[in-house]
Each structure stands twice: as C-alpha cells, then as structure tokens.
Amino acid sequence: MDDIFLNPFSDMYAFTGSSGNNDTSSSNTNENQPKEKKKEAWESESAFGTFNKPPKLMAIEEYSRWSRKFEDWLMAFAYASWKSLKNGYTLGDKTGETLSSAEEIESFVAEQMCVALLFQSVREDIISLIDYSNAKDLWNKLKAKCIGSEEIVKNKRKLLRK
Incomplete structure (x- = not known):
C-alpha cells in the first residue's frame, strides 16, 4: 500500500498533558496545535471543497x-x-x-x-x-x-x- 492518507484531524484529540515537567510554555503550545490544525483544515476545505461540498465563496x-x-x-x-x-x-x-x-x-x-x-x-x-x-x-x-x-x-x- 504505497498511498499515504494524510488526515488533518488525526492528532486533534491527542493527549497534550504534561509529563511531570513544570515547563508551562511547551504545554501551552501543544494545546493550541490541534486548534490551529483544525482551523487550517476548515479553511482549506472551504476554499477547495470536498467530494461532498463545493468550494465556498466567503468574500x-x-x-x-x-x-x-x-x-x-x-x-x-x-x-x-x-x-x-x-x-x-x-x-x-x-x-x-x-x-x-x-x-x-x-x-x-x-x-x-x-x-x-x-x-x-x-x-x-x-x-x-x-x-x-x-x-x-x-x-x-x-x-x-x-x-x-x-x-x-x-x-x-x-x-x-x-
């Protein structure tokens, strides 16, 4: 199976808790990554459409x-x-x-x-x-x-x- 399917939502619900580290800066960036990926996927889906939905005119x-x-x-x-x-x-x-x-x-x-x-x-x-x-x-x-x-x-x- 040579084809690779890239799912933009694959790690959206991944666990982002800290592993005992007190470094809060890394956990904040991990929490924002799924939201950013979801936003990027939504924007690209709206712009290009999918099999079921046509591209959307937003402006x-x-x-x-x-x-x-x-x-x-x-x-x-x-x-x-x-x-x-x-x-x-x-x-x-x-x-x-x-x-x-x-x-x-x-x-x-x-x-x-x-x-x-x-x-x-x-x-x-x-x-x-x-x-x-x-x-x-x-x-x-x-x-x-x-x-x-x-x-x-x-x-x-x-x-x-x-």
Missing part, C-alpha cells in the same frame, strides 16, 4: 478565484449541473410538475441541483438578494454583483493605471 473579493474552482468542481462531480450552468434550463416546466420524459426530468434535476449547489457554496449575505430565473441567470447575476458591470470594470482598470 466578494475572492470571486474570480472561487468561480474557477467552483466550475471545475461542478464539472468533476456534477457534470449535468455544469451543463445547466453553462447553457441554462430550457426544457419543460420551470416548476417540474408537468415533466414527462426522462430527458426533461434529468435536465430539471440537474438545474435544481446546480441552483442548490450555488446557494450552498456562496455565503448567505452575498447571494440572498439576487433574483434569478435559472442557474445560468443566477451565475451571471452573481458575477455582476461580485465583479461589477463592464463599465465598472473599465473604470477600475483606469483607476489602477493612474
């Missing part, structure tokens, strides 16, 4: 980096939803009540999964006020909210050049 300023990670994650773990994100939902009823063919149902489920994953991966205060009609519309409006319109982007570039 508007991180949108450009997050959007690439989210698209890659969606393409790898929910391909039908990624297609829905890129093309939009056009088949059948928007409520899903009158869907009949397997293709319509599959497309509707992929659309709803994509919207759910977007809501799961974006902080509530960033996405809460966006009104959308489908996943593609939500994606485009989220981009406009985080980056700004073309005019705002041009003005930012001009400001940076000055």
Whole structure:
C-alpha cells in the first residue's frame, strides 16, 4: 500500500498533558496545535471543497478565484449541473410538475441541483438578494454583483493605471 492518507484531524484529540515537567510554555503550545490544525483544515476545505461540498465563496473579493474552482468542481462531480450552468434550463416546466420524459426530468434535476449547489457554496449575505430565473441567470447575476458591470470594470482598470 504505497498511498499515504494524510488526515488533518488525526492528532486533534491527542493527549497534550504534561509529563511531570513544570515547563508551562511547551504545554501551552501543544494545546493550541490541534486548534490551529483544525482551523487550517476548515479553511482549506472551504476554499477547495470536498467530494461532498463545493468550494465556498466567503468574500466578494475572492470571486474570480472561487468561480474557477467552483466550475471545475461542478464539472468533476456534477457534470449535468455544469451543463445547466453553462447553457441554462430550457426544457419543460420551470416548476417540474408537468415533466414527462426522462430527458426533461434529468435536465430539471440537474438545474435544481446546480441552483442548490450555488446557494450552498456562496455565503448567505452575498447571494440572498439576487433574483434569478435559472442557474445560468443566477451565475451571471452573481458575477455582476461580485465583479461589477463592464463599465465598472473599465473604470477600475483606469483607476489602477493612474
């Protein structure tokens, strides 16, 4: 077995008591190490996502980096939803009540999964006020909210050049 599995939580609950030494400085650093490792693991999990969770957008300023990670994650773990994100939902009823063919149902489920994953991966205060009609519309409006319109982007570039 050549593969090594590194678990960031492996020594989180390890005993950190002193061995009779009166040196309190070493025991304080040992007590903080599990908390620091847990914090680092949480931050990396939020930033990169896992098999079950997409990467999380925690701040508007991180949108450009997050959007690439989210698209890659969606393409790898929910391909039908990624297609829905890129093309939009056009088949059948928007409520899903009158869907009949397997293709319509599959497309509707992929659309709803994509919207759910977007809501799961974006902080509530960033996405809460966006009104959308489908996943593609939500994606485009989220981009406009985080980056700004073309005019705002041009003005930012001009400001940076000055």
